[in-house]
Amino acid sequence: MFLNFRRIRKCQFVQVMTTCLVLSVVMVCWEQLDHSVVSHIKSYSFRYLINSFTYINRSLTIPREQASYFSNFSYLLDHPNKCADKDVLLLLFVKSSPKNIERRNAIRATWGNETYIQNTLGVTVKVLFALGAIQTKQNELSQSSSDINYQKQLIKEDHLHGDLIQKDFLDSFHNLTLKLILQFHWMHSRCAHAHFFMTADDDIFVHMPNLVSYLQDLNSKGVTDFWIGRVHRGAPPIRSMDSKYYVPFEMYQWLSYPDYTAGASYVISSDVADKIYHASLTLNASLYIDDVFMGICANAMGVSPQDHVYFSGEGKAPYHQCIYNQMITSHGHVEDIYDLWKAATDPHVKQTASGLLGRLYCTVIKITLLCRPYYATYPCKAAFL
Incomplete structure (x- = not known):
């Protein structure tokens, strides 16, 4: 039996190079992986062992005059009588970007079709779209012609459908909390009699017949303190500046967020909506992750979220x-x-x-x-x- 030493040396070289490559990748990724693991361990320890969210709520409490900054934006589009004289089972706000007209039209033609819901399901559901401004009035002098045209298109769209609620703050990811506050303040002043409130992104699909059936059953039981969706427990703030969800220590210095539901979609009862509204009157809303701010408000009012297994996580549901x-x-x-x-x-x-x-x-x-x-x-x- 003869050994091919050249082949052996070649295999050994390949093994060494492969090992070096793997070690290099591990060394590059380890710091990030280690940081993620450690942050989650710290967060869960804080959530389940220390859990001083009461202190967090107190520290985020600010005077009403200061908190009013986050809500005192003027309406650019509004429909104050949308819910008047109607028994509204559900007020459903869809968070939408001004430029996403095709998404809004798709929702109006499918799961958000109020006529279909009324005639087929026999209940009143009001579907509205929450928007900020493409360019605020404070910056009117710097408005481009395209920005002006977009706003004109929004006015035309709203004249046709009557379902846009828009305030004069810049529509951006970092103003999502302002959009959340818009929804709760609008419900409080214009649709407080609705039995349930729901917020959803404009890329969410809602199986409206199943949701209506579920809420009708809950309503018949007189459910209160109700908040349901996909719950995040013991979630840590993301400190990586590369992340879309980066939160600096100065904005939120604690190791864990209070429990909250994914902002893509969740449902609350009207009494919880009223509590969130009142919490928002005295809490610092500079934290721009809206679903976390919702969790902070709810925790301050003693409301806890519940998981519903058929509220979506990050991906699409299987087609079956x-x-x-x-x-x-x-x-x-x-x-x-x-x-x-x-x-x-x-x-x-x-x-x-x-x-x-x-x-x-x-x-x-x-x-x-x-x-x-x-x-x-x-x-x-x-x-x-």
Whole structure:
């Protein structure tokens, strides 16, 4: 038996180079990985062992005159009588960018169609779009012709549909908390009698028949202190300046956020909406992550969120009739919203999951679709409900 020493040396060289490459990647990533792991350990320790959120709430409390800065923007578009003299089951605000007219039209034609909801589901749901300004009035002199045209298009769009609520602050990611405050203040002054309030992004799909049925059942039971969605517990502030969600220490110095629901979509009862409104009157809203600010307000008022397994996480829900039968929301839908609406509301969906065989079939399908590693939209336990 003869050994090819040249081949052995070549294999050894490849192994050494591969090992060096792997070590280099690990060394580059380790600092970031280590920082992420440590921050989550600290956050969970703070959340479950220390948990001094009461102190956090006190430290963020400011005088009403100072807090009014975050809400005293003038309305550019408004419909104060939208809910007047109506028994509103749900007031649903969609957070939208002024330029996303196609997304708004898709929502109006599908799950946000008020006429369909009234005629088919037999309840009143008011769907409004919350917007900031492309350019604020304070900067009118620097407005470009395209900005002026966009605002004219918004006025025309609102004249046609009557569903845009716009205030005079710059519409941007860092002003999302201002947009959240807009919604709660509008409900308090113009639609406080609505039984439930929901906020959603404009790339969310809402299975309106399932949601209405769910809320009608809750309303018949007189539910209060209700806040439901995809809950984040023990989430740490992100300190990496490269992240979209970077929060500097000066803005929020503690190790963990209070519990909150993902801002993509959640539902609260009217009494909780009123509590959030009053909390916003005295809390510092400079923290621009709106769902975290919602958690701070709720914690200050003694309200805790509850998980609902069919409120979407970060990704899209699987496209299958057994999923549509129970889904409430799904995230990341723009181009496919028309097709999804048609498929999800097809009468055959309920027939597929009916009866003993149908339920068993759908359980197997949902286990296959949901109980996969790194799947984030619905948890595995949703397959057994």
